[in-house]
Amino acid sequence: AQSVTQPDIHITVSEGASLELRCNYSYGATPYLFWYVQSPGQGLQLLLKYFSGDTLVQGIKGFEAEFKRSQSSFNLRKPSVHWSDAAEYFCAVGAGGYNKLIFGAGTRLAVHP
Amino acid sequence: GAGVSQTPSNKVTEKGKYVELRCDPISGHTALYWYRQSLGQGPEFLIYFQGTGAADDSGLPNDRFFAVRPEGSVSTLKIQRTERGDSAVYLCASSLSGGAYEQYFGPGTRLTVT
Numbered sequence: 001a002q003s004v005t006q007p008d009i010h011i012t013v014s015e016g017a018s019l020e021l022r023c024n025y026s027y028g029a030t031p032y033l034f035w036y037v038q039s040p041g042q043g044l045q046l047l048l049k050y051f052s053g054d055t056l057v058q059g060i061k062g063f064e065a066e067f068k069r070s071q072s073s074f075n076l077r078k079p080s081v082h083w084s085d086a087a088e089y090f091c092a093v094g095a096g097g098y099n100k101l102i103f104g105a106g107t108r109l110a111v112h113p
Numbered sequence: 114g115a116g117v118s119q120t121p122s123n124k125v126t127e128k129g130k131y132v133e134l135r136c137d138p139i140s141g142h143t144a145l146y147w148y149r150q151s152l153g154q155g156p157e158f159l160i161y162f163q164g165t166g167a168a169d170d171s172g173l174p175n176d177r178f179f180a181v182r183p184e185g186s187v188s189t190l191k192i193q194r195t196e197r198g199d200s201a202v203y204l205c206a207s208s209l210s211g212g213a214y215e216q217y218f219g220p221g222t223r224l225t226v227t
Binding site for chain 1: 146161206211213221
């Protein structure tokens with residue numbers, strides 16, 4: 001069965017520090033992978049997605065993610081975190097003919113000034 | 114343009130009551146999705162509409178849950194005989210079409226069953 005694991009429930013970083021959020025997936029075919037961000041009172045916003053091609057994908061707000069098939073991973077990175085990046089981040093895989101998303105449990109990011 | 118809207122934003126109901134949650138998708142989007150997000154969890158798929166028909170309802174937890182989209186636009190998620198375990202945020206998303214198109218999410222309806 002398809003699944004997504006985000007090993008880190010909470011992460012705290014200092015403003016200006018680099019960030020990496022981990023995501024591992026289980027999917028039998030070629031995965032479609034997504035990272036979403038959810039701020040308090042806001043809907044889920046798509047940061048980036050991977051369908052095929054270049055395994056390093058660029059997204060909005062300075063985020064990037066790298067697809068590694070051998071490790072079944074799709075980790076999210078940002079070189080320098082801003083206080084406004086504090087939010088919950090969800091990794092997801094497209095399943096069921098890519099008509100539904102299977103989400104991980106999320107990683108809550110806190111940013112210290 | 115307008116995004117996905119959901120009403121009400123909050124709903125408190127008593128155990129055993131019936132509730133309806135409404136979703137207005139982005140205009141022109143043929144695909145519509147419902148997800149449920151429990152506290153501390155990621156969203157969980159409930160049902161997917163392509164046009165007026167439910168193309169995949171495999172995520173509906175039981176027969177107390179039902180959703181409709183009669184004209185291929187607005188959708189209503191209906192929950193009968195609510196239970197405390199139904200308390201969650203119900204998210205609606207729409208996309209231009211099914212498949213790999215980006216899903217745009219609404220702000221959700223927070224349902225509390227007392």
